[in-house]
Amino acid sequence: MSTEEGAPSASEEMKRKFKEALDKKNARHRDGESHLDGESAVHAANAPQTRREFRRKSG
Known part of the structure; x- marks a missing residue:
């Protein structure tokens, strides 16, 4: 393989x-x-924080 300089x-x-x-x-x-x-354009990015309530499924 010869290449020119x-x-x-x-x-x-x-x-x-x-x-x-x-x-x-x-x-x-x-x-x-x-x-x-x-x-x-976004002023209130977060919704009011409320405590989530988890209920068991009955039935």
């Missing part, structure tokens, strides 16, 4: 492609707004 191997080429795709993905996410000042 200037040519990247298949694994190096794959790593380069993945890095480019990851950089492109991260750049797209950085451009958006964070919406940290927005208010949640």
Whole structure:
């Protein structure tokens, strides 16, 4: 197996492609707004807590 010293191997080429795709993905996410000042639609997430009552089945 002889490879040229200037040519990247298949694994190096794959790593380069993945890095480019990851950089492109991260750049797209950085451009958006964070919406940290927005208010949640859920205000009362928990229902009033009552003690549960368990009864045996008769019959």
